[in-house]
Amino acid sequence: xxxxxxxxxxxxxxxxxxxxxxxxxxxxxxxxxxxxxxxxxxxxxxxxxxxxxxxxxxxxxxxxxxxxxxxxxxxxxxxxxxxxxxxxxxxxxxxxxxxxxxxxxxxxxxxxxxxxxxxxxxxxxxxxxxxxxxxxxxxxxxxxxxxxxxxxxxxxxxxxxxxxxxxxxxxxxxxxxxxxxxxxxxxxxxxxxxxxxxxxxxxxxxxxxxxxxxxxxxxxxxxxxxxxxxxxxxxxxxxxxxxxxxxxxxxxxxxxxxxxxxxxxxxxxxxxxxxxxxxxxxxxxxxxxxxxxxxxxxxxxxxxxxxxxxxxxxxxxxxxxxxxxxxxxxxxxxxxxxxxxxxxxxxxx
Numbered sequence: 225x226x227x228x229x230x231x232x233x234x235x236x237x238x239x240x241x242x243x244x245x246x247x248x249x250x251x252x253x254x255x256x257x258x259x260x261x262x263x264x265x266x267x268x269x270x271x272x273x274x275x276x277x278x279x280x281x282x283x284x285x286x287x288x289x290x291x292x293x294x295x296x297x298x299x300x301x302x303x304x305x306x307x308x309x310x311x312x313x314x315x316x317x318x319x320x321x322x323x324x325x326x327x328x329x330x331x332x333x334x335x336x337x338x339x340x341x342x343x344x345x346x347x348x349x350x351x352x353x354x355x356x357x358x359x360x361x362x363x364x365x366x367x368x369x370x371x372x373x374x375x376x377x378x379x380x381x382x383x384x385x386x387x388x389x390x391x392x393x394x395x396x397x398x399x400x401x402x403x404x405x406x407x408x409x410x411x412x413x414x415x416x417x418x419x420x421x422x423x424x425x426x427x428x429x430x431x432x433x434x435x436x437x438x439x440x441x442x443x444x445x446x447x448x449x450x451x452x453x454x455x456x457x458x459x460x461x462x463x464x465x466x467x468x469x470x471x472x473x474x475x476x477x478x479x480x481x482x483x484x485x486x487x488x489x490x491x492x493x494x495x496x497x498x499x500x501x502x503x504x505x506x507x508x509x510x511x512x513x514x515x516x517x518x519x520x521x522x523x524x525x526x527x528x529x530x531x532x533x534x535x536x537x538x539x540x541x542x543x544x545x546x547x548x549x550x551x552x553x554x555x556x557x558x559x560x561x562x563x564x565x566x567x568x569x570x571x572x573x
Contacts, residue, residue, distance in 0.1 A: 228429075230275050230384055231282070233348070236289070238282040240270050243384055247425040257290060258283040258303035265310040265317070268416070272385020273459045273495055274354050277316030280307045281347035284324050288343040293336035300328055300343070312507045313468055313536050315460040315497045320350050351387045357492045358389040360550035365395030365455070365490055367553065368546065371404045373452040376442055376480075378411040379470035380422035381457035381490065392455045392490040393423060395548065400432045408434040409445055413470060415515040415533065439472050446483040454480045458491035458547075465541030465558030466503030467491075471534050477543040486545040493549050493569040496562050503538035511535045 228250065232239045237254040238261060245251045253269060255261050261283030264270055270279045284303055291299030304321050311317060324346045331342055369375070375396060379385075382393030390397060399406050408427065413419035420436050427434045437445055445451065454476055460468040467473070467489050480487040500506055513531035517523055525531060547554045547561075551568040554561035 228383070230272075230387060231270060231279055231351070233282060233285075233344075233351075238279065238286060240264055240279065241384070242269050243271060243422060244269060246384075247421055255283075256286065258287040259306055261286065262306045262310040265307070271418070272380065273314040273316040273457070274358070274386040274391070274492060275384070276311065276314050277320035277494065278347070278351045278354055278387050280310075280317050281320045281324050281350045283307050284321065285340075285344040285347045288340040296336050296339060297328070297332060300325065311509060313459050313509045316492075316494050319494045323350065354387040354492070355389055357494075357550040358386055358391060358394045359398075361391055361490050361492065361548055362389065362394040362398035364550070364552055365488070365548045366399060366402070366404075368453065368486070368488055368548070369395065369399045369404060369406065370452060373399070373404065373406045374409070374450055375406060376409045376411065376445065376451055376454045376476065376485075377423060378419065378439075378454070378456045378473055378476050379413045380418040380426070382423060382426040384422050384426060385457065390426075391492065392457045392488075393426065395455060395490050396427075396432065397430055400430065406433070408432060409442070409449075409451070410434055410436045411439045411442060411472060411476065412436055413472060414439055418470065439475070442476055443479040443483070446479060446485055451483070451485050453486045453488060455488045455490055455548075458489050458495050459536055460500065460506050461489070461491060461496045461547065461562065462500040462502050462506060462541075463496075463498045463559055463562060464502050465544060465547065465556065465562065466506070467539045467541070467544060467547075468503065468506045468508065468536045469539065471537050474537040474539045474543075477539045481543050487539075487543060488546055488548060489539075489544055490548040493551055493565045496549075496566050498563060498566055503540065506536075506538055508538070509535040 287303035382390035517525035
């Protein structure tokens with residue numbers, strides 16, 4: 225396990241590592257109700273699709289704890305609605321909320337204390353399963369990572385983006401732990417610098433050799449250095465394999481294709497949304513202009529110049545070499561393989 229915890233249940237609050245303060249400070253926040261959790265998700269105190277899902281589940285547990293018995297079901301529905309609106313692209317958010325609420329609806333006749341305990345138990349289960357799922361993803365990914373590999377990674381997909389261990393960075397971490405002599409180039413990941421701030425911080429903690437590069441350098445790095453693979457995470461995967469991930473992922477996939485470098489996505493099956501036929505149907509979050517217009521407290525874009533700030537982009541399935549899940553590695557054509565992977569999750573439960 226890592227030495228830090230992205231999120232933790234204290235018994236009366238959800239404790240989150242404030243990722244906005246890293247790497248300069250390690251600050252934990254204790255949140256006491258669902259609205260605070262929703263705001264923490266919206267403002268990226270917590271980020272990464274699996275971590276967002278677990279946080280939302282605990283947000284529902286907080287709502288259940290604080291609601292009077294006579295309003296418990298209504299309070300949970302209201303909290304679920306607030307949490308759903310916090311970020312639109314990451315499907316794990318909706319998956320976790322629906323999983324908890326399905327359990328609530330199936331057991332609505334229980335008394336209030338029993339229902340509160342049920343909601344908390346389901347949140348715990350989501351968090352615990354995330355760690356186990358990530359480790360299986362890491363193990364399945366090893367067939368794609370040769371000893372001595374040079375890897376490019378985008379954004380942050382490690383313990384900070386999950387409950388623990390990580391998805392794409394989990395594959396990298398496991399390769400390092402079993403003795404593969406890897407080196408990782410980390411895209412800085414503008415505009416919020418999750419690669420430079422968060423992934424570099426994690427790999428420093430783990431002792432994984434790495435180098436931070438600007439997003440625009442990936443093509444030249446592939447040309448100048450021998451890059452063996454790119455690996456990224458996902459916030460939502462459509463039924464056909466189109467993948468929404470942090471803005472800049474599509475560019476990296478195009479550059480990888482131009483240089484003949486395999487491009488892998490690592491994600492839990494909870495990130496696969498079979499109700500979405502293609503990436504064209506995935507809602508893409510737009511964030512505030514200041515993330516782009518300002519560097520720290522300094523404005524670098526002239527006043528009056530408009531900013532378009534997509535938080536995510538969609539990488540078409542034909543640019544993705546394979547998708548690594550806890551059910552195994554899925555290769556094109558993706559429709560059948562992704563559906564089979566999702567079925568395996570349902571059967572396992």
